[in-house]
Amino acid sequence: MPLKLSTTIGKIQNIPNSKNIEIVNEFLEYMRNNGSSEHHQNNNLKVVITFGNFIGNDNSFLDINKKEQILAFLNTKVKSYDEDPDKRWITTWNNYLNRLRLFYRWLYNHYNDIDHENWITPEFVRIKNKKSKRIWKIMKKI
Numbered sequence: 001m002p003l004k005l006s007t008t009i010g011k012i013q014n015i016p017n018s019k020n021i022e023i024v025n026e027f028l029e030y031m032r033n034n035g036s037s038e039h040h041q042n043n044n045l046k047v048v049i050t051f052g053n054f055i056g057n058d059n060s061f062l063d064i065n066k067k068e069q070i071l072a073f074l075n076t077k078v079k080s081y082d083e084d085p086d087k088r089w090i091t092t093w094n095n096y097l098n099r100l101r102l103f104y105r106w107l108y109n110h111y112n113d114i115d116h117e118n119w120i121t122p123e124f125v126r127i128k129n130k131k132s133k134r135i136w137k138i139m140k141k142i
Contacts, residue, residue: 005042011049016057023061023107024048030106034116047099061107067124070100074127090132101125 009028015021027048031041054073055064064070074096079089101121109119 003042003046005038005045008042008045008049012045015049015052017052017055017060019060019062020052020055024052026110027103027106030110043095044099044102047096048103051096051100051103061103064104065122065124067127070097070125070127073100087132090130094129094132097125097127097129101127 012021012024012028015024024045028041028045031044036044051073052061054076055061055069074093077089077093077096081087104122104125105116105119108122109116112119
């Protein structure tokens with residue numbers, strides 16, 4: 001059963017780094033102020049909270065500045081062929097990447113007085129999505 005937004009918001013306080021808690025609360029406020037749906041807020045928060053837990057107490061979101069740091073987290077979503085023969089993990093991996101990309105675009109640009117359409121994506125989250133043949137397999141079955 002999916003978590004409700006209120007449940008996810010309650011998990012923000014469990015992030016081990018207090019600076020990251022502050023940042024996630026600001027990100028939530030940004031999404032609320034920009035009319036993001038509860039579904040969108042919830043899905044973004046789940047990924048950012050999971051990432052905050054992954055990087056632990058000693059690292060702030062602002063300390064992350066290398067693709068390898070992002071990839072180390074994303075690669076925790078990779079599953080073996082035996083676990084996931086349809087490679088559904090690729091959809092999860094791409095979803096997490098896209099939500100982290102949004103978060104870091106916000107984090108690095110929100111203090112500037114520019115529209116979010118003109119935000120610059122930090123170099124370390126300029127990672128290509130993985131390609132999946134899964135959609136084609138589903139289309140062939142239809």
